[in-house]
Amino acid sequence: MIPRSRPLAWLPALLLGPVLALCSTLAQAEAPAEATKALHLLDYIGADYPPTVHDGKVVDEGEYREQQEFSGVLAELVKGLPANPERDALEQGVQALRQAIEQRQDGGAVAHQARQLGARLAVAYEVSQAPVITPDPARGAALYAQNCSICHGDSGAGDGPAGVGLEPAPANLRDAQRLDQLSLFDLYNTLGLGIEGTEMPSFADQLDERQRWDVAAYIASFTADPQAAKGDKTWNIADLARQTPAEVGANEGADAVAAFRAQRAQPPQVKRGPAQLLEYTSSTLDKSLAAYREGDHDQAYDLSVAAYLEGFELVESSLDNIDAQVRKDTERSLMAYRQSLQDGLPAEQAAQRLAEAKVKLEQAAKLLGSDGLSWSLSYISGLLILLREGLEAILVLAAILAFLRNTGQQSAVRSVNIGWGLALVAGFATWALAAYVIDVGGAQRELLEGCTALFAAVMVLWLGVWMHDRRHAAAWQDYIKSSLLSGGGRFGFAMLAFFSVYRELFEVILFYETLWLQAGPAGHQAVLAGGATALVLLVGLAWVILRGSAKLPLSLFFSINAALLCALSVVFAGHGVKALQEAGVLGTRPVPFFEFDWLGIHADAYSLSAQAVALLAIVALYGRSRIAEKRRVAAN
Helix, strand or coil, X not given: CCCCCCCHHHCCCCCCCCECCCCCCCCCCCCCHHHHHHHHHHHHHHHHCHHHEECCEECCHHHHHHHHHHHHHHHHHHHCCCCCCCHHHHHHHHHHHHHHHHCCCCHHHHHHHHHHHHHHHHHHCCCECCCCCCCCHHHHHHHHHHHCHHHHCCCCCCCCHHHCCCCCCCCCCCCHHHHCCCCHHHHHHHHHHCCCCCCCCCCCCCCCHHHHHHHHHHHHHHHCCHHHHCCCCCCCHHHHHHCCHHHHHHHHCHHHHXXXXXXXXXXXXXXXXXHXXXXXXXXXXXXXXXXXXXXXXXXXXXXXXXXXXXHHHHHHHHHHHHCHHHHHHHHXXXXXXXXXXXXXXXXXXXXXXXXXXXXXXHHHHHHHCCCCCCHHHHHHHHHHHHHHHHHHHHHHHHHHHHHHHHCCCHHHXXXXXXXXXXXXXXXXXXXXXXXXXXXXXXXXXXXXHHHHHHHHHHXXXXXXXXXXXXXXXXXXXXXXXXXXXXXXXXHHHHHHHHHHHHHHHHHHHHHHHHHHHHHCHHHHHHHHHHHHHHHHHHHHHHHHHXXXXXXXXXXXXXXXXXXXXXXXHHHHHHHHHHHHHHCCCCCCCECCCCCEHHHCECCEHHHHHHHHHHHHHHHHHHHHHHHHHHHHHHHC
């Protein structure tokens, strides 16, 4: 992704807004676009000048002229920066850098000069050069395979099939000498900028900020030895993002370079705690508002969705266990800001809603702490995630199995077991696919959950009415003879078992994956203990249902199960619509109404409307069943 030549024409390319500082929890203004451009230009002068001059002689005339042009453009950019106490000193620094290039000074000295100037520029104009959420090279590997390997090759050697014949050829990302001159921030910026005049495009539209950092870390792994990460020194995420291996070698010696390469390719994930996730939400919302002020409403809305799904949603389960009302208030305020963008409200009103949302985010951050969860909160979260998500699936499965056993259809139990067994396989396979093969973001996760929930609502409603229709022995015997023995009914049971389990499992895995990182090594045992406790409780619940249902008369058993399943269809309808809202597919329309998350009841017009439709369907279907029953009695 790093071409060997960068014509001057790339400078007008699309540029990203800066990432906000890692530990800041306050709103910050966007850095001027000129500052971001100037910093990126300084980075590449530092990386590209050293090979052009050796012992005062120009080695590559074309590259040298390009460095001269870069320095001239840099001077204009810095001159056009907003007023700042440091601006005059920065202008003097740029002139000194231009003079060093004109005098053909040593490449290492010029690169060091450019880096120092870049550091001063970043501080003066608050250009953050570190990711808010620690990069994950595992996510980056899947994204690289989708977007980059076609040109750069699977191994990064620049030998991809689409790169044949390109001029300049795709960069060899395994060239340690070249990669040692670039920081993670440089790689991240290149992914967002693209290089105009070459075949290297901007990926700003395809990859969001977090994804570009993930890919940058994966690219850094091409020249890293994972075994070297356990050195005497550990760098923080800011240093890993901003420094280059060449700088580390010059300042700390050659022995430190291998450890630095390895650590920047695999940053310590323990840093991805609640503070980082909430800071990501806050900083992405700032970018959303900036885009909205500039008139890019689609980009603003997309960023508001990403802020929720890739940040706040990943901590809401833990927050729910501390203070459910704070979680609801924060979620409501985030959705209100998002809706203001969708409704096209004036920027001042959108800014006011954002300010309210950020106050709630700060309150949530104080409750959750910074880099890790306490042992007790890790245990409670591990317990409630599985218990909450698994309860609905257990109720459906237990009802089906009890029904089959009570009606003497033990042979059909096998179909149900196959259904939920396949759901386990499919759930873990989907997670593995999302984590290691393709990148499935928060929006895709919620879209999958929402669609599956709505489908499950229809299936459960069908089964509930079906059971109600056959609550009398005669009707049940007729069905046995006509359908179940032929296998059609068994397939329906297996399908329902599959979707009831699959709907919950994928989300459970993702929640546990996030909780594992938030808890940190000290809390891992607590998470496992909480999950094990929840598993025991769910098994016990299923046993109680099965034992209790065996003592019920057949007609009463059918009626209870039918009512339970129809109620679950209303719950699933509410959950499904809420998931689609979180994915950004549907808007939100808050209404004065009570909320009960476990029953899928949310104070929103769309969610409540879906549940009202489910209730009307139940009434209509039960009414049809009652009319059919009266006709059957009259005929007899």
